[in-house]
Amino acid sequence: MDRTSPVPLYFQLARQLEGAVENGTLPPGTLLGNEIELATRLGLSRPTVRQAIQTLVDKGLLVRRRGVGTQVVHSRVRRPLELSSLYDDLEAAGRRPATRVLTNRLEPATAPVAAALGVPEGSDVHYLERLRTAYGEPMAYLRNHLPAGLIDPDTERLETTGLYRMLRSAALTLHSARQSIGARAATAEEAALLDEREGAPLLTMERTTYDDTGRAVEYGSHLYRAARYSFELQLMVRP
Template sequence: MGKEDPVDVAFRIDRTSPVPLYFQLSQQLEAAIEHGKLLPGTLLGNEIELAGRLGLSRPTVRQAIQALVDKGLLVRRRGVGTQVVRSQVRRPLELSSLYEDLEAAGQRPATRVLDCSVVPAPAEVAAALGVPEGAEVHRIERLRLTHSDPIAYLRNFLPLRMLEPTAAELESTGLYRLMRASGTTLHSARQSIGARAATREEAELLTEPKGAPLLSMQRTAFDDTGRAVEYGSHLYRASRYTFELQLLIRP
């Protein structure tokens, strides 16, 4: 199926379920987008065609589509119809690299390396890595994309001589995969998550308007000896990215 062809994905609508029909359709459409069955650019056809194929009313289909338009997953184009724009990236809160998580989700990750150099460690980085302020560390800045759409601006700092990645290596795979290949055993991490408005430079990199909400994440990773081996300060597009975690209830 080409992107220009109307979508041909099977949907199951249960009319005996208490779940509203529009919600059933919107959830199945969202799942198809997230799992790569509906790629960016895919046409859904117009509401009348979709309603007729599924045996639903046009208002029901319109409500389902509007829910995904509001989420930024679909767009209505005059003369074209309803089209898939992008999928939401959902990432579990665990010690893994964004590149590997995107790969596992079938999201076609790509990387643009913005900087790969040795710099004096700022105070925040020095404290995280346990080195003197001003000591030399590796600084790596990357823009992570999926389906050619930027989703994250990543800044990582590594102790000197632990790993010396090239731009070509960083563009072809994830940083944690390179670290493991060099003999580092990643064991645990300390992580904090927040949010803030995008600066002009960040907004341009992430194709968002200035002041758009961004998710922020700071992480210090440790090896199996307890040594800090990486400090990351990352920004994610809130319109494209969510963190997921599992909560356990204590008895």
């Protein structure tokens, strides 16, 4: 800690702890002890430690457990803004992804879905609802529409692999996507699925994916827990 710095000590501590969580020095499940123990160990005041911990609790990186102390939950998933699947990103980060299929059916395409997929309104499309978890904790609520006849989205297979892997295994070459990212408050139903409180902030992502022939092969509308995600992009200065 730099006591001569204008940066508040609580913020310095929060930043150091966050870095340790992100790089795996403090893996999920690590107990930090209670505030008094931490303050004594670090040579800081209890209010300083309390404020630093609260900062990371608000970010979803730490949790306070009665009778146990402060515990690391999970680091935030940092997803690049590129054509990749959540399943692959979680697996690459060693997060042990799992999927629960909530809905898998054929249904008539609504006007927005038909427009996204380039199919006639009212024609059959596959509709999928899935809950993606990591270490058994809900991470994202995924809703996808696919043109009928493209693949057979078998429920058992969907629970053991990612949708993009299934598309690629059907000899489809995923080429590009149009994507928009936003945020909104969780409804009661969404909050229950994602283990959040009603009204909690959620990240939203809508994506239409195209193959190398320009055909739309998937339209997704996804919800992510804001405390568990960040999207990364690289910006270039236009010459």
